[in-house]
Amino acid sequence: MIHYHGTPIGGTRQDAARFLMGRHALVSFYRPDDMAAVLECCQSFVMDNGAFSHWRAGKGEIDFDAYVAWTLEYHRHPAFDWCLIPDKIDGTEKENADLVRRWQGLMNKPKGVPVWHLHESLDWLEWLVDRFEWVALGSSGQWATPGTPDWWQRMATAMRVICDDQGRPRCKLHGLRMLDPEVFTRLPLSSADSTNAAVNCGSLSRFGSYKPPTAGQRAEVIAARIEQHNSASIWCGHQQNSLTI
Template identity: 65%
Template sequence: MIHYHGTPVGGTRHDAARLLAGRHALVPFPRQDDMGIVAEACQSFVFDNGAFTVWRQGGQLDVDGYLRWVDDWYRHPGFDWALIPDVIDGDENANDLLLEQWPAHLPGVPVWHLHESLERLQRLASDWRTVAFGSSGQWSSPGTAPWWTRMSAAMDAICDEHGRPLCRLHGLRMLDPAIFSRLPLASADSTNAAVNGGSVKRFGMYVPPTAGQRAAVIADRIEAHNSAPIWQRSGQAEFAL
């Protein structure tokens, strides 16, 4: 699987370069601080439309501005795809309308929110090469018992009898080995390394001296793990207990 590390990275630009060089990155539309480093040093990158920031902090997503940004960058050889604009707690009709407005020439990935119907998930998985999973509603916290129950239902709905999903899956805020190692994800993202590189407490008495080195250690530990090759229906319910 591909491990996308969310930006921007705290600390100096040297810290950012140390973390991002040779890795995969996710760049959010509202915070393009590290775009120069990402474009030069990363193996590949994806764009986040900023809906999570709007959901948490309020405001309104600049859809036209986001489309212009994606159109400026999608020809870069490291560009993988961009998340199609969505409303995290919106209804399905509103999010389907945003999908219809997405330009066909831009590599886009729709988001299925966990509070939405399984029927919509099945439809997206049938129509798109990749679908992103977004935690929302009462299932907004990845890794909790209710979240696992909902994810189990979602995986059962779109995986065949062999546990193979109908399309490639991306886990938003799921770059935690305790999560992605149990799911057949093609990729996942989080800001764990970028945010917690500044935390000395995570390392006990043996602390890498710089924020960049600490972030790189966190990223290395995450990337030592891979996603599950298939979804195993039997036994997955125990994760929700």
């Protein structure tokens, strides 16, 4: 499993470069501050359309054409893995399907990964799984918070669509905002992301009495604790269902 750490990273730029060295990163169209360091330091990176940040900031939809141009600027870099196809967090299934089909219609485009939002239909999920090598899973609607009992119930329903009778996903899966060991160790994800290290390296309270002195060191500790865990090899529905009780 690939652990993608969301950027930008807190602390000094030297701290950020040191943190990113040899790691995997996610760079957002909304905040591409650390792109130069990512290109030089990371094993690999993915590009995020910034829809979640735009939505949370109340800024509406992203500029589709500007995002495409941004991805084309970097997609030939050897560390580039893929980019998220533009989506709308609180959009209807039709709105998001239209964005996926618009992307498919582009003549010149990098490798794109669609997002299936948990509030969308299982039929749409089936369509995506059948047509794409990778599908990203995005928490949304009444299932906006990963790890809650209701979220696990919805995820179990989705996994029955995605996986074969042996619990093996029929495509590779990326978990958006799922880089929590309590979540990704129970799912057969090929990758996941979060801004945990970037956001919480400034939080002194989570480290108790023995605090690493700099934000960069704290980010290193958070990331190392995450990276020692791997995702599940298969979906074990009977075991996962106990999480919802």
